[in-house]
Amino acid sequence: MHMADALISPAVGGAMLAVAAGLAVYSIHKIQNDMDEKKIPLMGVTGAFVFAAQMINFSIPATGSSGHIVGALLLAALLGPYAAFLSIASVLLIQALFFADGGLLAYGANVFNMGFFACFLAYPLIYRGFTGKGYSAKKIFLASLISVVVALQLSAFCVVLETLLSGKTELPFATFLLFMQPVHLAIGVVEGLVTAAILIFVWKSRPEILERAASGQALGALPLKKILAGFAAAIIVTGGALSWFASAHPDGLEWSVFKTTGATELETGESLHETLSSIQERTAFLPDYNFRAPAQEAATEAEDEAVWPSINSGTSVSGIIGSAVMLVFAVLLGGFIHLVKRRNQRLST
Secondary structure, three states: OOOOOHHHOHHHHHHHHHHHHHHHHHHHHHOOOOOOOOOOHHHHHHHHHHHHOOOOEEEEOOEEEEEOOOOOOHHHHHHHHHHHHHHHHHHHHHHHHOOOOOOOOOOHHHHHHHHHHHHHHHHHHHHHHHOOOOOHHHHHHHHHHHHHHHHHHHHHHHHHHHHHHHHOOOOOHHHHHHHHHHHHHHHHHHHHHHHHHHHHHHHHHHHHHHHHHHOOOOOOOOHHHHHHHHHHHHHHHHOOOOOHHOOOOOHHHHHHHHHHHOOOOOOOOOOHHHHHHHHHHHHOOOOHHHHOOOOHHHHHHHHHHOOOOOOOOOHHHHHHHHHHHHHHHHHHHHHHHHHHHHHHHHHHH
16 A cells, blocks of 8 residues: 555645654653663564564455455554554655555655554454454454554545545545455455464463553563564565565555556656655665666566566565665664653753
């Protein structure tokens, strides 16, 4: 559901960037109470796992479309809503800057759409409603499935609303909505099942992680070696090999745009769009999760019939490097939050 810049106007993009920045500042302020040395590596490996998992698009039967997990609800259950929002914002920033996945102008909208509804609505109101009086495999399953579906439906609706406010007349509200909601309902069901499976595994291995995330407590002396090792192994397998099996079909948003307009991309004459696109071309050293190819070679590849699975070293390198960058970014973010916490403590004494 990564929006491209062509789907959004500068005014709406700027407004959504301000909203996302405000939510990030709020999250940094709130997370200081439960941030400790154990949460930083957990943020790193779970955020890196979500980065790798988002590379794997699964086909939606009978539609010609595909989808990928968002991972925000998973992160909220493991880290708490504030750390989860910051992790999703970090994943999306890395994807936009280094892999040209999602537009720079649309970055704030993507952060809001994929982070806000899961972390600040679905998690506290639905997921915690099911699990607030105690955990069980059944409760986690229902909480995960319903929470993810609701969050993704709200996110899809918000994408349609943002294109309407951006004046994208090529995407009539009712028609675009008619394609967006059903396909993202199917995607939400798959993500809900994946999220439930992972959280049930964590609950059986180390239930205190879910309990402390829900109560806003620091992890303290809780041993995490098994969980960290499990996520690290999952990152390598997912980003390094499973990404070869990603569906070649367009994702739910791209498919909905095509079904509505008959075109895979929207044209824009905005100079800001062109400027940001030029910046993104320079920063994205692995565009579309692959090595850069000469223009002629890229055109030839585009004409060739897609082969599945696509065993591609560029995809593997992208998955591993992207996950590593996310891990480093999370450590730096955790260190920054620690500095802010110590500064506030000094000022209060």
